[in-house]
């Protein structure tokens with residue numbers, strides 16, 4: 001009779017990470033499927049885990065109403081940026097891991113039957129960093145909201161601007177803020193939800209510009225990291241610095257909302273905040289509410305004031321006219337550099353600048369001085 005020997009298999013991990021997650025707050029081991037059912041909030045201590053874009057949309061919108069827009073937008077590599085690996089490789093790896101094209105998803109859907117435009121960020125995609133695609137999606141969501149008069153909801157989860165896109169990433173701050181300003185001036189509500197973490201360029205631009213700014217409990221929210229802030233002011237930071245509750249107590253946020261109440265809270269707010277209906281017929285093209293101030297026209301106005309379109313500095317005495325005029329007339333006939341016959345008789349300018357005889361003015365200047373010559377008094381009268 002064969003003897004059954006005990007088999008020595010390699011010891012299995014008691015908590016395989018694909019099945020279990022350890023709560024960083026209370027250290028309880030949580031079964032992943034269970035955690036997903038409770039919207040990834042620790043049932044033991046209430047710690048809010050980060051949510052993927054898909055889960056966030058599922059949490060906020062009516063089931064099956066989300067229609068994604070601009071799904072094909074994808075980052076390019078304008079700088080040829082390489083750190084530990086090339087930027088395109090990094091993007092490709094993130095796409096493979098998350099199934100997203102970039103760190104933001106935007107589209108339309110309904111919330112308790114009310115149509116909204118919504119943009120959500122996913123921290124899992126390169127730390128939710130904002131490059132050209134994220135900025136563009138936020139901007140397009142805002143512009144769509146403006147044209148359609150739909151409330152806009154943006155859920156942020158980001159470490160800041162994407163350094164691999166350099167200045168182009170920083171430009172997204174101005175672009176998204178400009179679009180939101182048009183939204184504000186038109187009277188279309190914008191609700192910003194700050195989830196863990198909302199930092200850097202996202203915090204410094206659209207995330208805190210909501211008509212109502214909501215945050216999830218204990219979310220990290222701030223511009224620079226705590227260590228940098230402490231070093232800059234050379235002081236110890238208070239407990240809970242850069243957390244939702246701290247910012248709420250100091251008036252930076254309007255509400256801190258538990259994830260299970262987030263949807264009903266936003267829905268309630270949207271009941272109060274109704275978009276201002278658009279004026280005129282529905283089929284008229286929407287005016288984007290551009291401000292009267294245009295940087296380009298401002299600059300050209302300024303330039304006209306500094307440099308008058310008339311090349312003459314508007315002199316008050318006729319002699320200056322004549323010096324220029326005779327010099328111009330001469331230089332048209334005599335070679336440049338040769339002293340004209342009357343040169344010694346022409347006095348220098350009072351401020352010490354030499355007379356313009358030796359210079360060759362442009363044809364336009366010659367033309368203008370010749371027309372003024374007709375109005376000017378005779379040279380003898382002034383030379384005395």
Ligand SMILES: [Zn+2]
Nearest residue numbers: 023026042045
């Ligand atoms: Zn916990």
